Amino acid sequence: MRLSRYFLPVLKENPAEAQIVSHRYMLRAGMIKQQAAGIYSWLPLGFKVLRRIEQIVHEEQARAGHIPLLMPTLQPADLWRESGRYDDYGQEMLRIKDRQEREMLYGPTNEEMITDIFRSHVGSYKDLPLTLYHIQWKFRDEMRPRFGVMRGREFLMKDGYNFDLTKEDALHAYNRHLVSYLRTYERMGLQAIPMRADSGPIGGDDTHEFLVLASTGESEVFYDSAVTDIRLGQREIDYDDKAQCQAVMEEFTSLYARTDETHDAALFDAIPEERRKSARGIEVGQIFYFGTKYSEPMGATVVTPDGSRVPVHMGSHGIGVSRLLGAIIEASHDDKGIIWPEGVTPFGVGIVNLKQGDSSTDLACEGLYRDLKAKGLDPLYDDRDERAGAKFATMDLIGLPWRITVGPRGIASGKVELTSRRTGVSEEMSAGDAIERLVQIYAGI
Numbered sequence: 001m002r003l004s005r006y007f008l009p010v011l012k013e014n015p016a017e018a019q020i021v022s023h024r025y026m027l028r029a030g031m032i033k034q035q036a037a038g039i040y041s042w043l044p045l046g047f048k049v050l051r052r053i054e055q056i057v058h059e060e061q062a063r064a065g066h067i068p069l070l071m072p073t074l075q076p077a078d079l080w081r082e083s084g085r086y087d088d089y090g091q092e093m094l095r096i097k098d099r100q101e102r103e104m105l106y107g108p109t110n111e112e113m114i115t116d117i118f119r120s121h122v123g124s125y126k127d128l129p130l131t132l133y134h135i136q137w138k139f140r141d142e143m144r145p146r147f148g149v150m151r152g153r154e155f156l157m158k159d160g161y162n163f164d165l166t167k168e169d170a171l172h173a174y175n176r177h178l179v180s181y182l183r184t185y186e187r188m189g190l191q192a193i194p195m196r197a198d199s200g201p202i203g204g205d206d207t208h209e210f211l212v213l214a215s216t217g218e219s220e221v222f223y224d225s226a227v228t229d230i231r232l233g234q235r236e237i238d239y240d241d242k243a244q245c246q247a248v249m250e251e252f253t254s255l256y257a258r259t260d261e262t263h264d265a266a267l268f269d270a271i272p273e274e275r276r277k278s279a280r281g282i283e284v285g286q287i288f289y290f291g292t293k294y295s296e297p298m299g300a301t302v303v304t305p306d307g308s309r310v311p312v313h314m315g316s317h318g319i320g321v322s323r324l325l326g327a328i329i330e331a332s333h334d335d336k337g338i339i340w341p342e343g344v345t346p347f348g349v350g351i352v353n354l355k356q357g358d359s360s361t362d363l364a365c366e367g368l369y370r371d372l373k374a375k376g377l378d379p380l381y382d383d384r385d386e387r388a389g390a391k392f393a394t395m396d397l398i399g400l401p402w403r404i405t406v407g408p409r410g411i412a413s414g415k416v417e418l419t420s421r422r423t424g425v426s427e428e429m430s431a432g433d434a435i436e437r438l439v440q441i442y443a444g445i
């Protein structure tokens with residue numbers, strides 16, 4: 001993409017309404033525009049990151065064997081009457097009447113609808129296990145929408161639902177989700193720690209929230225610092241292997257790590273003092289096992305091998321897709337702007353032409369732009385007639401992890417400059433070597 005033809009409405013001033021850094025940078029970098037409290041348009045740069053995040057979520061869900069579908073945002077109230085949640089959900093639910101005076105709602109989550117799909121089409125244990133998920137907009141009429149996309153009213157969520165014959169199978173689905181979420185967040189450059197939490201309006205006893213530690217997080221958390229040393233890394237996972245998924249789950253959840261909702265001071269005090277931490281965190285996902293809470297009242301049953309009919313065991317599993325943009329920025333920025341991890345960056349590399357209009361720098365930049373595109377590195381070429389300082393400031397703000405700077409002096413000696421946004425370190429090398437280096441970096445992502 002050429003910056004001269006892109007739509008990147010960068011703000012010069014700090015927007016007064018933004019209280020935290022991710023919100024400030026998302027507005028300044030022209031990623032989002034607020035349309036109403038907690039409701040945003042996703043401008044091209046923000047939309048590109050959102051799609052990258054979705055892509056990682058889809059890939060990791062596929063690896064775990066989960067199947068995508070798409071349910072609507074609007075739902076009939078009657079479905080929610082069947083589970084009893086229509087009255088329970090309270091003011092967070094946006095209730096709407098259509099022209100026939102039929103009661104509808106904008107879905108805050110989809111347990112009822114997916115259970116309805118299941119009961120309409122599945123009737124035998126032979127069709128289990130089954131996990132269906134979608135990535136769809138949700139609406140929760142939050143009392144205090146704030147911090148930009150962190151606590152929106154309209155927000156994008158990945159929500160998945162498992163259907164199993166037995167509790168044991170459903171707990172395997174729980175573990176499978178836990179492991180796949182760890183990999184999902186790590187690919188986004190995040191450490192998200194599973195913490196024992198409270199299940200709230202979704203219900204059930206078993207639930208973990210995934211928290212990214214950040215001083216601006218809305219949740220208060222208590223944990224054993226040893227938990228921050230564990231990584232999933234590149235290990236091979238067989239998602240059908242119950243014992244392996246269980247072992248990874250135990251590895252990540254045996255040490256003390258809880259949100260304030262389930263905090264237990266006595267257990268916490270038993271941790272060696274130097275490892276006892278309390279901090280704040282951003283909840284980027286949550287998994288639940290709730291057994292037959294929805295399948296029983298809604299009649300989602302299957303025939304068992306011995307011919308009887310039983311309600312299926314279920315759980316639901318959510319990732320805050322739009323919130324993740326805020327969480328990643330909170331975890332990865334400096335005073336100049338965002339620093340995107342390679343896994344989610346909107347463009348792989350920025351090209352800065354230091355002397356736009358100079359025939360030799362223009363020619364070198366065009367060649368570089370073409371070659372980077374040919375290698376699939378998705379460059380953003382700043383070809384505007386701007387001062388070098390302004391170009392650098394824009395690149396730093398929008399946070400591409402790599403920048404190639406091309407100027408007349410370097411060209412004379414056959415060199416460009418490759419700069420890491422994270423370390424600020426620049427190296428001179430030939431354009432070919434810079435491309436090769438980037439190919440290698442992105443091959444490992």
Ligand code: 5CA
Binds near residue numbers: 149153155318
């Ligand atoms: N049905 C279950 C799991 S599919 C569910 O709704 N879980 S949830 O309530 O925990 O939401 C899942 C994730 O959505 C949360 O972990 C959080 O990351 C994100 N989320 C929840 N509310 C908001 C909000 N107001 N703005 C942005 N993200 C949100």
